[in-house]
Every structure is written in C-alpha cells, then in structure tokens.
Amino acid sequence: MGRKDKRWILQRKRDFYYKLAKKLKYRSRASFKLMQLNEKFNVIKPGKIVLDLGCAPGGWMQVAREIVGDKGFVIGIDLQPVKPFEYDNVVAIKGDFTLEENLNKIRELIPNEEKKVDVVISDASPNISGFWDIDHARSIDLVTTALQIATEMLKERGNFVAKVFYGDMIDDYVNLVKKYFEKVYITKPQASRKESAEVYVIAKRYTGKKWEEEDKIKRIKKVEDEGNDELLAKKIKEMRKLKSKK
Numbered sequence: 001m002g003r004k005d006k007r008w009i010l011q012r013k014r015d016f017y018y019k020l021a022k023k024l025k026y027r028s029r030a031s032f033k034l035m036q037l038n039e040k041f042n043v044i045k046p047g048k049i050v051l052d053l054g055c056a057p058g059g060w061m062q063v064a065r066e067i068v069g070d071k072g073f074v075i076g077i078d079l080q081p082v083k084p085f086e087y088d089n090v091v092a093i094k095g096d097f098t099l100e101e102n103l104n105k106i107r108e109l110i111p112n113e114e115k116k117v118d119v120v121i122s123d124a125s126p127n128i129s130g131f132w133d134i135d136h137a138r139s140i141d142l143v144t145t146a147l148q149i150a151t152e153m154l155k156e157r158g159n160f161v162a163k164v165f166y167g168d169m170i171d172d173y174v175n176l177v178k179k180y181f182e183k184v185y186i187t188k189p190q191a192s193r194k195e196s197a198e199v200y201v202i203a204k205r206y207t208g209k210k211w212e213e214e215d216k217i218k219r220i221k222k223v224e225d226e227g228n229d230e231l232l233a234k235k236i237k238e239m240r241k242l243k244s245k246k
C-alpha cells in the first residue's frame, strides 16, 4: 500500500459520518446527506415511488426505503453492481442511465400503470479528471441528463434532487431546472465535506412541462466517452463562447 493510499484510509477512518454509517449499517456515508436533505426539504414521503440515478453502493436507497416504508417502492440504477436488498420493494439494476434502453428497463419495474415515479434523486458523480473545469462540465452534463429523465419519469408535482459540482455554469443549470419545477433551492447538507465542491439542487413540484430538446447540453458527451480531457477542455471553451454570444 502506498503512502497516499494510507493517508486516504486514515482520513476516511477519522471521518465521523463514515464511522456512523458503519455503525448503523448504512452502505455509505452519503446516506446522511439524503437524510439531512429530506429533513429540511421533505422531498420523499411515506408510500411514494423513488428513482435513484447513480445509486451504488445503495446508501441513498436504504434511506429512501426507510422513508417510503412497506407501501412505497425504490428503484436504483448504477454502472456498478449493487448488492441486493433484504426488501421486496427495493430493486437496483446495473446500467448507464444516460442510455434510453436502460430507462425502458426502469419503466418496466415501476409498479403502476402510468409508469411514473414520485421522486427522482441523483447523487451520480462523473469520472473525476482532477481538472476543476472539466469535472464541473461533466457534472453539469450528467445532471442535465438527470433533469431530462426527471421530466420524463415524474408524476406532475413530483420532486427532484441532484448533486452538482459547483462552478460557473451552475446558475444556468438552476435556471433550467426552474423552467420545469415550481420551487428550486441549492443547498449543502452538513454531512457533505466542506472542502468538497458538491452542492445539491432541490426541485419541488414538477409542473408537467415537457422536456425541450434544445435544453440538453449534448456536446460534451461524445468527447467524454473517448476520455480525451484536452479535447473536452477545448469543447467546453467553445461552448462558453457560444453562450456568451447569445
């Protein structure tokens, strides 16, 4: 084990929420973030159907299940496999939520005829390059897709929660969310490390407005897939130039 690895492990061990998660048998320290967000904003309620985008290892799903209880339902999707849960009304599938074929798999699991959910939550993180600009842009790309999915999957008046890495495109993103929801807030729960750039967007009461294709920030995706950070940085610059000309 290298020195860096050791330092990382030590830091985690010292972490209060990491220890608490272990003690209370939550799969991740992130569980406490959703608990705190829900205490403040009341986005998930008993009996509701919740869709979790980027759910592994399943800490948010455990908390969602605690809130929705026996009568609710929790569906998760992640690129990584998720260990099965001990409840019948909690299921996770392995896959990329940005692909339509996987959204169809999710629809099949939704236990109602209209195939709609009450809440969409996303704690998804993009691959971290270590370059602030790139990670922020990737995060905006991912949460924009999550927002699109929310508009397609939510019942009217449903709620949406998404993690975003803070940066200069956040205001545009919040304005975009405001087009589709009655109330939008940005917050950072106590369980989120101060030094991390993450914030959470809370959107309440989906208006039912259909997704407008022009709202998708698409350009990044292909380059990201190729894993070419230099090209991606160039694309982001072009994107900003275009925006400032508008």
Ligand SMILES: C[S@@+](CC[C@H](N)C(=O)[O-])C[C@H]1O[C@@H](n2cnc3c(N)ncnc32)[C@H](O)[C@@H]1O
Residues within 6 Å of the ligand: 027, 028, 030, 031, 053, 054, 055, 056, 057, 058, 059, 060, 061, 077, 078, 079, 080, 095, 096, 097, 098, 123, 124, 125, 126, 142
């Ligand atoms: C911080 S973790 C989520 C932790 C989770 N909320 C919990 O409490 O256990 C972020 C997850 O997002 C997933 N992710 C990122 N992009 C994704 C995508 N396009 N499709 C599915 N999952 C994705 C990653 O695989 C990772 O497991």
